[in-house]
Amino acid sequence: MTQPLVGIVLGSDSDLPLGRQAEKVLAEFGVASELTIASAHRTPERASRYAREARARGIKVIIAVAGLAAHLPGVLAAHTTLPVIGVPVAVGTLGGVDALLSMAQMPSGIPVATVGIGAAKNAALLALACLATADENMGQRLEEYRERLAADVDAKDRKLKEEGVNLQGGTMV
Amino acid sequence: MTQPLVGIVLGSDSDLPLGRQAEKVLAEFGVASELTIASAHRTPERASRYAREARARGIKVIIAVAGLAAHLPGVLAAHTTLPVIGVPVAVGTLGGVDALLSMAQMPSGIPVATVGIGAAKNAALLALACLATADENMGQRLEEYRERLAADVDAKDRKLKEEGVNLQGGTMV
Amino acid sequence: MTQPLVGIVLGSDSDLPLGRQAEKVLAEFGVASELTIASAHRTPERASRYAREARARGIKVIIAVAGLAAHLPGVLAAHTTLPVIGVPVAVGTLGGVDALLSMAQMPSGIPVATVGIGAAKNAALLALACLATADENMGQRLEEYRERLAADVDAKDRKLKEEGVNLQGGTMV
Amino acid sequence: MTQPLVGIVLGSDSDLPLGRQAEKVLAEFGVASELTIASAHRTPERASRYAREARARGIKVIIAVAGLAAHLPGVLAAHTTLPVIGVPVAVGTLGGVDALLSMAQMPSGIPVATVGIGAAKNAALLALACLATADENMGQRLEEYRERLAADVDAKDRKLKEEGVNLQGGTMV
Amino acid sequence: MTQPLVGIVLGSDSDLPLGRQAEKVLAEFGVASELTIASAHRTPERASRYAREARARGIKVIIAVAGLAAHLPGVLAAHTTLPVIGVPVAVGTLGGVDALLSMAQMPSGIPVATVGIGAAKNAALLALACLATADENMGQRLEEYRERLAADVDAKDRKLKEEGVNLQGGTMV
């Protein structure tokens, strides 16, 4: 089996769909990852051990997904110097702004790389960009991905212009 | 030396003035406390060890003071079942709303008793109220404190009514 | 009948489901509680009398559940020195941030122990932690509860690793 | 001495400057008022008694000034059916948004007439408008006040147009 | 036909359900009201004329219901010295916080009495409280209404205590 380079840690099993999104993006770029459910508050020992041992186990980047107080990425970052990417989740009634602030506003010395609310896919792309700092080939593939992104938008734009009104009722999104 | 019953943990030495406020209120009620500086992110091992050992050392309640992402009370609560009271601090530019959300919005299973932004004095009073659940005498003293609080407001009200206009330029606050 | 140790006060009968959650957690720990519907604004006399008489009736901790302006825990706290735990409810259109601020931002002298929005279960656990300051056995049971919490997360993590993809469509949450 | 028609209740003596502003506006309209310091939480009995007895004592409108959790107008409103006007105060670090929400978001059945943050003058004018529902002469005086307000703005506008650039460094505000 | 004493102005016909709530409460107290749809921005002349002529037509209090920028109560208040009560409506995606701020934060000199988001019923009760400043009988009826409110909460509390668990699945709300 391939060595996982990215550890995806979920604060709760309800975060699994976001975890799967990240896993899938990484797999599309040929990067193995591993999914773990570990809570900063309910399984603090396991969460901190995961972070402490990650580098030695070959993990290069950690993605942590959590909602509400969302301490998970900060707690992991306290136990490793690997880059930790935080994905705030919109659980509860505040739309994820609680998790966003709790991840971004880390104290001096222990950064968390925060992405948008629910943006697991962007977390995976950011992890790939970190890996690409040491992997020219990965940088190339990210460039190609960007070209596909652009081509996709261009195609939608062309379709809009060709078909005009017909688009309106469709399911383009 | 008296056994400290309340552990006051500061996320940063800049929180010391708030820590002293709590300490002073406790001392006025004859309750010894101990002040510790321990960061959830910079000294995670010491912070979690503090929480794990607190009960055995005779601590009954923990007060945690922190700003920004303010994970400290949550991290302590993850390592002890003692009541943990969180005091959000208004550092940074968001007035403490980041710390308030990060403390209050803890996940199911691991509560933090959050008080107002900067409300170290109220944290101490809440700690005393917890102690009073097992100490009738303490309950009595809290009642007397309330009477003094009321008497103080009553005195200001009387003074306002007696002196009227003269109060206006004063430093009553 | 067992003496109730925790008084759960609901600002409105629409808060009953949250009240039942707290009641159930307490019962699981063998702690009797009593549910009361009393409004800080519609039945102010009864609410304040409840608070004033609670200690003498054997109540050790009060949990107050309320939404919107959510003055209930503050009003109760004004009439008792028992620990008052506030559960902000997300009624109305602001997601409970109104209730959260109204509970947490109490003036100096009269604390309310605020938990997360809708976090009735955490309020019950916090009440138990208060009771445990005088009840070693309860402290022990809270520790065991934590172990069960951790075991539950561990089990989900193992299941995720064993079954992998199959989890994805399930209802693990 | 004239019968006070408006009761101005301050949650803290630090609110006295705002109380004086309201008192002064009322006096300019020939309406006597009385200033009281009474805390919803520190002197709950006196605060509720004040509200319960106000109507019988001849008070027609209550203005309540408070910051932070700012339960005062709501607590007064729970004990009287007189119109209660709430003035949220910007104490603490949240700019008064805590007090504003805590006053405006009252539950169904017990309204508080909330004005702007720190808007004690507007509270007084609103009290006068209430009194004017039964006092044609007061309505007339309020109309004249509006004319003076408009004339004042008009005068500033003329001055701006006459003096132009010279205004710039001045202290027109 | 009875002289309407309260003018209820709706910024949009989509606010009609709230307008009807206010109308109904007033009717229960025997106070006639009139419903008008007038937009501060789409029919500014009619809106301001309504406000200017209201006093002479016998209107004693105006209730204005509006969402989004919600200038309606402020615009009406600019053209009358009658008490204007603003009901912020939660249209759009911000939960009504835009309307709430736009109503409460009026400039010095022109108050709007703001109630909670969607709180049309409270607006009506506040209008009645204004009318009661000159109508002892109305004051008495408001007191009776409060007693009914309290009795209703008391009945729910008794029912909860008598029936206990059975309530849980019901539709008490």
Add this chain to the structure above:
Amino acid sequence: MTQPLVGIVLGSDSDLPLGRQAEKVLAEFGVASELTIASAHRTPERASRYAREARARGIKVIIAVAGLAAHLPGVLAAHTTLPVIGVPVAVGTLGGVDALLSMAQMPSGIPVATVGIGAAKNAALLALACLATADENMGQRLEEYRERLAADVDAKDRKLKEEGVNLQGGTMV
């Protein structure tokens, strides 16, 4: 005297510094403007008359500067179909977010072009862009202004690179 093309309306004379900023930018582009102090609430008749007569008087664009509830641009827009640009001002304690929402969230049919908090200069540039839709020469001058803006940033960048450390203590801002 040159025909003013832009009307700058200030809700209060305290907004004059922002008004002067806009005036100055316009003057640099050779566009005459006129400054008026008119309050949506204190001088509603004059404000609406100003808007109604503006087009006939040769005004092409209106800039309205206001804080707090900040109804001014909306009220002007209700009385004219000229483009109305709103400049929210940070008065009071909410940093201008009240004024921003009150300007941006206008109802369907009556737009206000809202710029940033305190952004009077940008309001003037936006007014010029509107005028440029019919004035090719103005478009050219705006392009040249952009080049100067870019050159200014470029110069600072070069200076930073040349002088390096020396910049640090300076007053470049």
Add this chain to the structure above:
Amino acid sequence: MTQPLVGIVLGSDSDLPLGRQAEKVLAEFGVASELTIASAHRTPERASRYAREARARGIKVIIAVAGLAAHLPGVLAAHTTLPVIGVPVAVGTLGGVDALLSMAQMPSGIPVATVGIGAAKNAALLALACLATADENMGQRLEEYRERLAADVDAKDRKLKEEGVNLQGGTMV
């Protein structure tokens, strides 16, 4: 085919319904527009080229529709001096407040005319008002539109008064 005068740029094809709303309003005023899907981040070259070439292609005003970080109008404004109108979209979980701030708070020198969240129709009307600065006939038609708006509100008001209660259950909105 008619020369389009307004360019409507959508950050994503999911914004198409809002784009169509703007297009339709413009068409009702006889103004041709063109719809383009171009992302500030996914197709930055095409987006900036669109802006750079727009003036030469005869476009007079650009409307940009975007959600989340919503950089699109700012990025377009950086590449053209045409008026750029931003329509914040409520995608994600923050109700569009992220997009609103990201559009309104542009730096000095590069304005974006921000309208309300989702207010594509108002964006179109604002574009028409810009065009009307050089087209007296368009100004006249905007005035007529306003009269129709007013007449529509007046008609609803009359209907309300004539039919009264029957309206209540209807679909007037």
Add this chain to the structure above:
Amino acid sequence: MTQPLVGIVLGSDSDLPLGRQAEKVLAEFGVASELTIASAHRTPERASRYAREARARGIKVIIAVAGLAAHLPGVLAAHTTLPVIGVPVAVGTLGGVDALLSMAQMPSGIPVATVGIGAAKNAALLALACLATADENMGQRLEEYRERLAADVDAKDRKLKEEGVNLQGGTMV
């Protein structure tokens, strides 16, 4: 001269102090960086060219510092697949929450790694963590840095315990 590995881009020269903080942290770890002032809106061509050419010039990570609408990191990220770290700056009156949202809430496909408001130091540490994914030695040095951070907190804690009260008036922060 050493090859700079980190490009620090400032949206304005007023951000220079934050840029210097990042530069200094990087230098302490032996990593050369380059400071550039480039505005996403005022010098869009130079900003995008910087991003497009950065990888070929040997830059491994970009740190972008900006306030208000703060599009800079997003615009750079649109033109490179290097990791882009965004530092929101608290300029203006909203405490930096505008910049924070504008950086974090990037659309799918183009991530920005957002750190706390004003957290330039954390941005530098995050950049080092990215570099360390390919540089074992750097990982080691980051671990040592963490040990110094912890030792620093430990020293303050010891000093607090040794000197007790004396600390109170000091300048420990």
